[in-house]
Structures are given as C-alpha cells and as structure tokens.
Amino acid sequence: MPMNPLEHDHRYGELDQVMRAYTGQIADDTQDEPSLALTAYLRHTWHNRPWALPIAEQQLRDYASTPPGRLRQHLGEFYAIPDVGLPDGGVQNWLFLLADHIKRSVESGEVPPPATPVTHWEWQARFAELGQFLSGWFSQDMPDEFHDHDAAVDDYRASTDPQLLARLVGELHELLALDLDESDYAQAVAELGMEVDPPAPYSPSGWLALVADRLGTPRAEYGPPA
Structure with a gap:
C-alpha cells in the first residue's frame, strides 16, 4: 500500500525538493563543486527555509544507506528517484555526494549570495x-x-x-x-x-x-x- 502524504513527507519530503531541483538539469556534481541544480537549491533554501537543509542532508543519507528493497518497491512504499542521467550503480554514491555538499555548506555557513534564478525549479520556487x-x-x-x-x-x-x-x-x-x-x-x-x-x-x-x-x-x- 502506498504511503500516506504525512509519512511520505516525513521520510522523503525534502529529498523530493532536492530531486525536483534537478528537473531539466545535469547531475554533474563533483567532490569539489556542486552542480548548477544543487547550487540553486542551496541558494533558495538558505534564503527562505534554512532549517530544511539539515533535513535534506539526513533524508539523502538515509535513502542512500537503505535503498528500497523488492518488498517496498512491490508495495509502493518508497520514493522513486527520477532519472538524472546516471547509471543505476552511480545513483547511491551521487546521493551521498549531495548530502556531503549540503552538510559542508551548513557546517561552514557558506551561503550562496542572492542572484537571478538559473534553473526552472529555482524560478518556480522563488x-x-x-x-x-x-x-x-x-x-x-x-x-x-x-x-x-x-x-x-x-x-x-x-x-x-x-x-x-x-x-x-x-x-x-x-x-x-x-x-x-x-x-x-x-x-x-x-x-x-x-x-x-x-x-x-x-x-x-x-x-x-x-x-x-x-x-x-x-x-x-x-x-x-x-
């Protein structure tokens, strides 16, 4: 049975916001630099919902640590990561990489300065x-x-x-x-x-x-x- 909205948001609500930020964008994050999509997410979230950043980091890390197995997929009790152009084997490491970038931003207090939106998601969110x-x-x-x-x-x-x-x-x-x-x-x-x-x-x-x-x-x- 699919999750109810409250349970979905509790587990994946902010993870979903991060994934939506990649709509139409390339997941080309590296260890040294976040992608355009993640930078847009960080900029908008820092200036509007800074409290959500630690939630995003935790949900990304939890999902990457315990990806849904066959039973949860059969029951529909999981979040389906959208296609971001990565091979199946690379998605887990990519999620950990995003969590690391968000954690680094929070711990260092590095806030992207205000700027004109650069992605479709950022235009819509702002x-x-x-x-x-x-x-x-x-x-x-x-x-x-x-x-x-x-x-x-x-x-x-x-x-x-x-x-x-x-x-x-x-x-x-x-x-x-x-x-x-x-x-x-x-x-x-x-x-x-x-x-x-x-x-x-x-x-x-x-x-x-x-x-x-x-x-x-x-x-x-x-x-x-x-």
Whole structure:
C-alpha cells in the first residue's frame, strides 16, 4: 500500500525538493563543486527555509544507506528517484555526494549570495505566486477564455484572496528589481508559465510593471449615497 502524504513527507519530503531541483538539469556534481541544480537549491533554501537543509542532508543519507528493497518497491512504499542521467550503480554514491555538499555548506555557513534564478525549479520556487498567475491566466488558452490581457488580470483580481494578491505584487516588484535585459525577462515569464506574448506595445518588463501598478492600487469601493 502506498504511503500516506504525512509519512511520505516525513521520510522523503525534502529529498523530493532536492530531486525536483534537478528537473531539466545535469547531475554533474563533483567532490569539489556542486552542480548548477544543487547550487540553486542551496541558494533558495538558505534564503527562505534554512532549517530544511539539515533535513535534506539526513533524508539523502538515509535513502542512500537503505535503498528500497523488492518488498517496498512491490508495495509502493518508497520514493522513486527520477532519472538524472546516471547509471543505476552511480545513483547511491551521487546521493551521498549531495548530502556531503549540503552538510559542508551548513557546517561552514557558506551561503550562496542572492542572484537571478538559473534553473526552472529555482524560478518556480522563488516566484511561486507569479508562476500561478502566469501559468493559470496566461497559458495558450488565454485568447479563448478572455477578451484581452486586461480581462485576464481583472479575473485574477476578482477570484484571488487579497493576501495572495499582495504576495503577487511583491513578487512582481522583486522580479523587476533584478533589472534584467528584455530577452531575459521574456525567458523569465516563459519559465513561470506564460505562453502568450505581452499585449502591444509593451515589452515583457513594461507589461509586468503595468500589472504590478494595477494590482497594487486598491480598487475603489463605492457605497450607496448617504
């Protein structure tokens, strides 16, 4: 019988986050240098959930020390390590290597400095609500669902909790503060799930600034005359 969510997270929750960080990335970690994927995981986790790093190190080490046997695989009571391009015989040593890198980072206090996200996972983890907004309201189906971009923004505003709305505005300002080239902003919104172009004549950053301004301005509420 497969594990329930609580048991899964207790055993593998942070291990799963580390594995997700390798989506679309090469597992080319060495003894001397962590990969781009692991560096992105360390950077984001240090700055947002530093307490999770020792948990990740322990879960990686526990899994590598006691990989699932045939019975657990048959019952579905295990975490399936995704294919990261390594031979089966190399995965166990790779997990130990990741645990060693995380342990070294924690013990030395070496925190990767803030930087522009470099992997798909890091974009999604850092700008979670913006990813929900762009992928949910600006997918390739947007022209069939809304009259225009403004209508999609209005629908998001009307259907979203004000606290999440405020979080989105904060993430928009954080993204704009990165001061990227327009080609990099185009890549950023694509990484975050936007599948349509910004409305003419706006560039990606210009449209993001417009959305931040619109959503950051309280909507006037008019009651009946006294």
